[in-house]
Amino acid sequence: MISKELENDVAIVLLATKYQDDSAIIKLAGKEGIFSLIAKGVYKPKSSLKALLITGNLLEIDYKKSDSGPSFAHSCRVILDASSAYQDYQSSCFLLFLQELTNALFEYGERLPYEELLLIIRSLCEKKDVLSLALLLVGTFYRRLGINMSIDECVKCQRSDNIVSYSLQEGGLLCKDCLGQEKVKNHLEIHVFRYAFMEVNEKNVNRIVPPAEGFKVLNELVLYLMDYFDLKKLQSFAMFVNALSVK
Template identity: 30%
Template sequence: MLKQTKVIVLHRMPYSDSSLIVKGFCFDFGVQSFLVKSAKSHKNPFKSSLDPLAESEIVFHDSGKSDLHFIREATLIDWFPNLRKDLEKTAMAEVMAEILLRYLPTGLSQELEFRYTEKALQVLDRGKCPQDALARWMWHIADCAGYALSVDDCIRCGNSISGNPADFLFESGGALCKDCLGFFLPHYSPEFLSDIARLTARMPLHDPRALEGEFFKYLKTHLGENREIKSYRWLQEVRGYAFSTTD
């Protein structure tokens, strides 16, 4: 059976001297594996449409007998060229790709996750606040996975929070109002708590890396597998190198 869908290419690896296995996140079918024959040939008709992090429209054959499908057609939608020119942006996109590969189920439609990933790549490539993209993406993915964090309402009393929360408790699932915090000191800085409020207001974040780090730990804790995400370590190394060269 032939199927057609949009796909974001997450990873690819050699299968033989001339072929590749491509892991892609499909709009209609979740994460899938594809065999691309003669992919290394200069006559390969797919060219850059199956590059890692590219978004394409594909037609593939699903026999129902194997988890490895054959791509018949592939048309490039977006190669995200500006993202590829920046090492930090590329590393951020690789973190998204590895998390999706690790945690998304195979074969099930994940439309919301696809749309959030597509939007995050667009922001990294040409958006106004690319530095916010990974933190916001992690926040949305936690929501899609069933681990939504309460930002607008207090997790204890349920009252709506106006302005910044008084504190944020990841282990309890969200924000705390001033009355429920009482005389206790908050766990996070005023800048961090301000950024929590800015998430839903869609305002630029003061320190997206701080939110990103906490969301990353939250995702790893709740998605059921606490193995190392190698691309996240690489992202920190890239940032450390950039800091040392500009210092």
């Protein structure tokens, strides 16, 4: 193993997995893609690497890279502290869901929608609407994974009038004439569906979807995603759904 100078990167903590006695393998999302670091002794009481254990934290990390074998975290500085989000039950469940979903959908080396993810986590810490943020999160993952949805016009005839439904299988909105076997949906559901696929920006993270329809659409989007990629049941999603309905 050839040691090199310290490398430096800014990244979001996705997942910490315990490794040996008091160390952990940390999965991180940087601008260039997902990578991992070993945080040696991170579970020792006085470790200066503790911030690497919190999913959602944005950190500047110095680490030692080796040509063969793992890289080791050397030190880290917190840029965005996500720990405040864990004081709220819904937000904690959101972060668990985020952790499990990213882990299921994205491999090492792949790129997450980094800027979008960061804005969503920041908004979560600012106590913006959790359900709305979850919809934007899932929508941005759809885009990143190449599942495109037509939200401005009918996916079949490209007309934008008389939109009465949508279908995930068909890939977007449906007008009255192209409805086929699909059921008519109410305008709030259609509104929420459109919202989920909007750009993740400062304006959209401040919007609040109607809870009943938001809940319904989120459920549909996540189930379709699990089905599409043949994922096993996401336990954290059931928890998250529960937390949302407790409100």
